[in-house]
Every structure is written in structure tokens, then in C-alpha cells.
Amino acid sequence: MHPLRDGIQSGDAILRLAEAGVIRMATPFAPDQVQPASLDLRLGRRVFRVRASFLPGPERPVRDRLEQLALHEIDLEAGAVLETGCVYIAELLESLALPKDLSAAANPKSSTGRIDVFTRVITDRAREFDAVEAGYQGPLYAEISPRTFPVLVRTGTRLSQLRLRRGEVRLDDAALLALHERERIVTSAEPSIQGGVAVSVDLAGFDGLVGYRAKRHTGLVDVDKPGAYRVSDFWEPLAAEPSRTLILDPGQFYILASKEAVHVPPDYAAEMVPFDPLVGEFRVHYAGFFDPGFGHVEAGGAGARAVLEVRSRDVPFILEDGQIVGRLVYERMAERPRVLYGAGAGSNYQAQGLKLSKHFR
Numbered sequence: 001m002h003p004l005r006d007g008i009q010s011g012d013a014i015l016r017l018a019e020a021g022v023i024r025m026a027t028p029f030a031p032d033q034v035q036p037a038s039l040d041l042r043l044g045r046r047v048f049r050v051r052a053s054f055l056p057g058p059e060r061p062v063r064d065r066l067e068q069l070a071l072h073e074i075d076l077e078a079g080a081v082l083e084t085g086c087v088y089i090a091e092l093l094e095s096l097a098l099p100k101d102l103s104a105a106a107n108p109k110s111s112t113g114r115i116d117v118f119t120r121v122i123t124d125r126a127r128e129f130d131a132v133e134a135g136y137q138g139p140l141y142a143e144i145s146p147r148t149f150p151v152l153v154r155t156g157t158r159l160s161q162l163r164l165r166r167g168e169v170r171l172d173d174a175a176l177l178a179l180h181e182r183e184r185i186v187t188s189a190e191p192s193i194q195g196g197v198a199v200s201v202d203l204a205g206f207d208g209l210v211g212y213r214a215k216r217h218t219g220l221v222d223v224d225k226p227g228a229y230r231v232s233d234f235w236e237p238l239a240a241e242p243s244r245t246l247i248l249d250p251g252q253f254y255i256l257a258s259k260e261a262v263h264v265p266p267d268y269a270a271e272m273v274p275f276d277p278l279v280g281e282f283r284v285h286y287a288g289f290f291d292p293g294f295g296h297v298e299a300g301g302a303g304a305r306a307v308l309e310v311r312s313r314d315v316p317f318i319l320e321d322g323q324i325v326g327r328l329v330y331e332r333m334a335e336r337p338r339v340l341y342g343a344g345a346g347s348n349y350q351a352q353g354l355k356l357s358k359h360f361r
Contacts, residue, residue: 004099005334005335006166006167007165007166007331008164008169008269008331008332008334009037009102009163009164009334010333010336010338011035011039011338012338013334013335014034014038017164023094025094026044027093033158035161035291036292036293037292037337039162040109040160041092041093041094041106041140041158041160042094042155042158043090043091043156044091044092044093045077046074046076046090046091047088048073048074048088048090049071050088050089051069051087054069055122055127056126058125058127059125060124061124061138062124070089076154077154078154080153081150081152082144082150083146084148088144089141090141091139092139092140095139096140098132098134100135101166102165102166103133103134105132105162106120106121106131106160106161106163107130107160107271107288110289110307111223111358111359115221115223116148116311117147117149117159118147119145119159119160121141123138142160147253148214149214150221151221151223152222152223153224157223157224163289165331166334170329170331171330173194179268185263185264186199186260186261188260194327195273195329196328196329196330197327198324199258199308199328200260200323201258201321201325202256202257202322202354203245203319205240206257209237209238209239210239210241210246211238211354212238212255213249214236214252214253214255218234219233219234226358227359227360230360230361234360235356238254245320245321246318246319248310248311248316249312249316250314251312254308254309255307255310257307257308257354258305258306258308259321259322262304262306264293264295264330266293266333266336267333267336268331268332269333270330270331271290271328271329272306272328273327273329283311284325290341291340292337292340296342305353305354308325
């Protein structure tokens with residue numbers, strides 16, 4: 001295997017790592033499973049309904065906690081419905097044998113976040129979700145909790161993605177400003193850069209719409225069937241208001257879009273970081289990875305909006321047009337991917353504006 005360079009590992013490097021046994025899989029990769037800077041993770045044969053979410057802690061494998069907390073076991077080979085309000089732990093088909101200088105991070109896939117399925121990756125002896133320590137050797141599991149729509153999943157369904165990292169490669173604010181001056185990573189004339197570049201919400205509207213609010217008590221969504229469902233069966237369109245504001249109702253789920261168009265140059269990857277709760281009682285953007293080439297002209301984009309998955313917490317909250325709702329951090333790639341996001345099959349959101357998940361037509 002080629003020696004690894006510092007940075008986020010590209011799709012080509014992921015394939016080399018799989019050949020070297022660093023990434024192990026129970027069945028061969030699907031043709032479009034490896035992305036420009038991440039690997040889609042597939043559900044395995046079994047999922048367990050559990051009493052509550054958990055972290056195993058530094059002394060225990062996930063299996064021990066499942067023996068204590070599992071209510072029942074579900075076979076995914078023929079498919080199974082995961083109900084809203086429940087917590088499940090699924091085995092994954094991928095496992096890891098990382099060298100001591102390689103770590104990993106996970107996030108929900110964009111399509112997963114846009115249907116309000118909350119999912120996090122867990123490892124044995126984990127002390128935090130979605131983080132795989134350098135040198136980890138062992139299985140991977142996914143915690144899955146559908147919040148709004150019941151979902152149909154099966155062995156091979158992909159809800160999460162994994163990004164592999166060597167070294168400390170996140171750009172500080174000075175480097176981020178220099179990158180913006182060279183590449184114009186957001187369309188703001190004077191972007192706010194403080195621990196990442198600010199992203200704000202667009203409530204002026206897209207052809208009269210500012211977003212969608214999820215309906216309650218809908219039918220299920222088969223996660224593996226794109227274009228299978230009518231928008232009107234699952235979503236209420238939200239018209240733009242003259243005040244350019246939107247009141248978020250507690251417990252409701254919204255799809256909105258950023259005011260800025262975002263650009264991820266080919267030698268970088270980006271991630272939407274958790275939003276500071278001190279400036280608003282809401283959560284934005286479950287699915288945080290932006291691959292190299294997102295919004296990039298060479299890959300068929302000229303900037304693309306960040307779609308915002310928004311859920312208010314315990315109290316109604318008023319969003320205003322242009323209000324900052326998140327920050328993008330950028331990291332250097334170890335090598336430029338041969339295929340950028342949007343340049344090949346499987347890129348559903350290149351050049352997007354306000355866009356629901358790929359499941360809706």
C-alpha cells in the first residue's frame with residue numbers, strides 16, 4: 001500500500017486501504033459506495049431494538065451493552081420497518097483495523113438527514129459518537145432513531161458515511177480566509193469566519209417557497225427507493241412571508257436552505273459543525289459532510305446551497321432571513337480525488353437549491 005499522507009483520505013486511498021485490510025467488509029463494496037472523500041457504511045444482517053441510546057464506555061464492547069439493553073433482535077435480510085420514537089442498534093458490514101496514525105469520523109448521509117433519521121456510528125469502548133480513535137480495531141455499529149417518518153431498511157442500506165483522517169488538517173481562520181480569497185468558498189461579500197465560515201438561512205424564498213415542514217403520521221419511506229414518493233404526502237410547503245421570518249414549532253422538522261452558495265474546491269473537504277446552542281434553541285444539519293467538488297464548476301456546479309435540516313427544541317423560535325445557523329470547517333485532502341462530487345453517478349445534490357431528499361419526486 002502507498003504510504004498515507006496527512007489529510008482527508010480520498011476515495012482512491014479508501015480502496016487501497018480496503019485492499020490492505022485496514023477497512024474490512026463482509027461483502028464486496030457496492031459500485032458507488034466509495035465517494036470522493038468518504039465511504040458509505042452498510043447495514044448488516046441484524047438490528048436490535050434497545051431501551052435507550054448508550055455509549056459503551058472505555059471498558060466494554062458494544063455487544064456487552066446490547067445483552068443488557070436489547071429488547072428484541074430483527075433480521076434485516078428481508079427488510080424491516082424501523083418505527084419513529086424508537087432506538088435501534090444495527091451491525092454494519094464494514095469493520096476497521098486502523099493503523100496508529102489514522103482516525104475516522106462518521107456522519108449521516110445527506111439523504112438520511114433530510115428524512116429526519118437520526119443516526120450515529122458507535123465503536124467498541126467508545127466514549128463519544130461518530131468518532132473512531134486512531135488505531136481502532138473492531139466492528140462498527142449504527143445507532144438509528146427515525147424521528148418523523150417510519151423507514152424501511154434492509155441489509156446493505158446506507159445511512160451513514162465514514163471519513164478517514166491522518167494528522168491535524170483543519171484550516172484555521174487565517175487559512176480559511178486565504179482560501180476564500182483564492183477560491184470564493186461562499187458567495188458572501190464579507191463572510192463571517194470564526195471557527196469556520198458562517199452559513200445563514202434564506203427566508204427570502206425560492207420561487208415563493210422558503211422550505212418544507214414534515215407532516216406527522218405519514219406512510220413509511222423505503223430508504224433504498226429514490227423518486228418513489230409524492231412530496232405532498234409527506235411535506236407541507238412553506239410560503240415566503242413579507243416579514244422574511246419563520247416561527248419554528250417545537251418538535252417539528254423543517255427543510256430550509258442557506259442564503260450562501262457553498263463551494264468546496266477539489267483539494268479540500270468540508271463539514272458543517274454543530275451549532276452553538278447559545279444563539280438559538282434549534283439544531284441544524286444532521287448530515288455534515290461536503291465532498292471535494294461540491295458546488296465546483298469543474299464538477300457541474302457553480303456554487304450550491306447547503307440544505308438545512310432544522311428541528312426546534314422545547315420552545316417556539318423565530319428565525320430571520322440571513323440569521324447565522326451553522327459554520328463550515330474545511331480540511332485539506334491528502335490527495336485530489338480522481339472523481340469529484342457531482343462528476344459521476346450517485347451525486348444527487350450538486351448545484352442544488354432548496355431540495356428535499358432523493359426519495360421524493
